[in-house]
Amino acid sequence: MATLRAATHNRVVCPDCDRVADVPVTSAEPYTCPRCGHGLGGGKAVDETTTLALALTALILALVSLLLPFVGYSANGVSQTMTLLDTSTELLHFHERLLAILVLFTVWVIPVLYLLAVLWIFSRLLLPGALGPVTLYFIRTVVQLRVWMMADVFLLGALVSLIKISGLAAIDLDSGFYTFIGFVVVLLLTGDRVSRYQLWHRLPHDNAPPSQVGRDATAQQRVGCVCCQAPNTLTASRCWRCGESMRLARWRGWRLTTALLIAAALLLIPAHLLPVMETTTLGRTQPNTIIGGVIELWQSGDAPIAIIVFVASLVIPVVKILTLLVLLWLAERRSETRTKQRLWLYKVTDWIGRWSMIDIFVVAVLVALVRSGQLMSVYPGNAALAFALTVILTMLAAMTFDTRQFFRTIDRNQEQQETAIE
Numbered sequence: 461m462a463t464l465r466a467a468t469h470n471r472v473v474c475p476d477c478d479r480v481a482d483v484p485v486t487s488a489e490p491y492t493c494p495r496c497g498h499g500l501g502g503g504k505a506v507d508e509t510t511t512l513a514l515a516l517t518a519l520i521l522a523l524v525s526l527l528l529p530f531v532g533y534s535a536n537g538v539s540q541t542m543t544l545l546d547t548s549t550e551l552l553h554f555h556e557r558l559l560a561i562l563v564l565f566t567v568w569v570i571p572v573l574y575l576l577a578v579l580w581i582f583s584r585l586l587l588p589g590a591l592g593p594v595t596l597y598f599i600r601t602v603v604q605l606r607v608w609m610m611a612d613v614f615l616l617g618a619l620v621s622l623i624k625i626s627g628l629a630a631i632d633l634d635s636g637f638y639t640f641i642g643f644v645v646v647l648l649l650t651g652d653r654v655s656r657y658q659l660w661h662r663l664p665h666d667n668a669p670p671s672q673v674g675r676d677a678t679a680q681q682r683v684g685c686v687c688c689q690a691p692n693t694l695t696a697s698r699c700w701r702c703g704e705s706m707r708l709a710r711w712r713g714w715r716l717t718t719a720l721l722i723a724a725a726l727l728l729i730p731a732h733l734l735p736v737m738e739t740t741t742l743g744r745t746q747p748n749t750i751i752g753g754v755i756e757l758w759q760s761g762d763a764p765i766a767i768i769v770f771v772a773s774l775v776i777p778v779v780k781i782l783t784l785l786v787l788l789w790l791a792e793r794r795s796e797t798r799t800k801q802r803l804w805l806y807k808v809t810d811w812i813g814r815w816s817m818i819d820i821f822v823v824a825v826l827v828a829l830v831r832s833g834q835l836m837s838v839y840p841g842n843a844a845l846a847f848a849l850t851v852i853l854t855m856l857a858a859m860t861f862d863t864r865q866f867f868r869t870i871d872r873n874q875e876q877q878e879t880a881i882e
């Protein structure tokens with residue numbers, strides 16, 4: 461049970477099933493958890509210079525896309541242009557502060573912070589010597605921010621809103637739109653190269669509390685860090701390796717997940733009953749619900765877009781809440797069947813959730829583009845914030861969901877036997 465002195469292996473606790481594993485540091489083959497199949501490391505080493513070049517390119521494209529004209533719109537001799545920044549400032553104009561912050565942060569601020577952190581980390585990796593606390597802080601930031609970057613979802617939302625409005629006005633895609641596409645692509649490429657496992661492998665392994673490979677961490681009074689997966693003692697307040705608070709690892713559990721799911725389900729009611737936006741045409745105001753928007757798209761002949769919005773706004777949130785509740789219930793019933801399939805279902809549900817934000821971005825783009833025109837104006841409705849909060853709550857529910865419960869049956873059976881003997 462000696463700790464690893466030479467960094468040939470990285471001892472981790474699988475975040476999905478709680479099994480302790482030693483991951484070979486230099487393996488070119490991806491290393492997966494022997495029990496649940498979760499990717500734990502390995503893979504081709506990334507060279508720092510290319511990652512730096514990509515991150516820098518993405519950052520420049522982000523700065524340029526914020527200020528250049530994004531899309532132009534003209535109808536009946538009136539023309540208007542919007543920038544990416546207008547999607548937030550126009551929402552502020554209608555006192556939708558939270559919504560404005562949410563759009564600006566998920567689409568632009570968080571990706572930019574992410575890129576700055578990547579630039580810092582990879583420049584530092586080019587230098588010799590141990591990584592300092594600042595670099596560790598940025599590595600933790602990179603891991604945490606990644607989930608909340610939604611520039612790609614926004615791009616799809618922008619395309620949907622342009623198709624929605626194309627019947628009423630002539631649309632001109634401006635330079636900002638093309639640089640934004642470039643930003644999304646390069647951001648995805650950068651994110652793809654930033655493997656958190658390869659980053660953690662560069663940290664010292666000396667202070668790890670003893671643990672046994674091939675057994676559950678919980679059975680050994682250990683808990684995996686949510687950020688770097690290092691085994692920690694149950695009483696540790698911060699991870700010995702990356703410095704992350706261990707409170708987050710302890711928060712995972714059915715109580716918090718259930719509370720978040722119930723809150724999300726309740727918010728889904730106003731999100732669908734209230735108007736998500738209001739359109740005023742020639743003095744007549746018409747409220748639009750999410751489902752109303754889908755029907756309108758369908759009737760105007762945009763069936764594929766109608767299906768995308770229907771799936772993203774109606775199917776995904778409902779299915780996500782129901783799936784997570786059923787998975788929680790199965791875990792609590794100590795069901796041993798189809799553990800791997802349940803884990804797969806959880807992962808799909810978790811991955812797909814962020815795409816529900818499409819409708820929020822459609823509203824943001826339409827409000828910014830149409831503004832208060834003489835012929836037509838679009839205002840954000842009360843459902844928009846409710847719906848955005850539903851999406852965030854279901855994302856948090858998926859994050860706090862404890863997949864380790866799927867694999868705990870054996871330990872629990874032992875526990876039960878022990879209690880029976882007592």
Ligand SMILES: [Zn+2]
Pocket residue numbers: 474475476477478479493494495496497498
């Ligand atoms: Zn595993």
Ligand SMILES: [Zn+2]
Pocket residue numbers: 685686687688689690699700701702703704
């Ligand atoms: Zn850690």
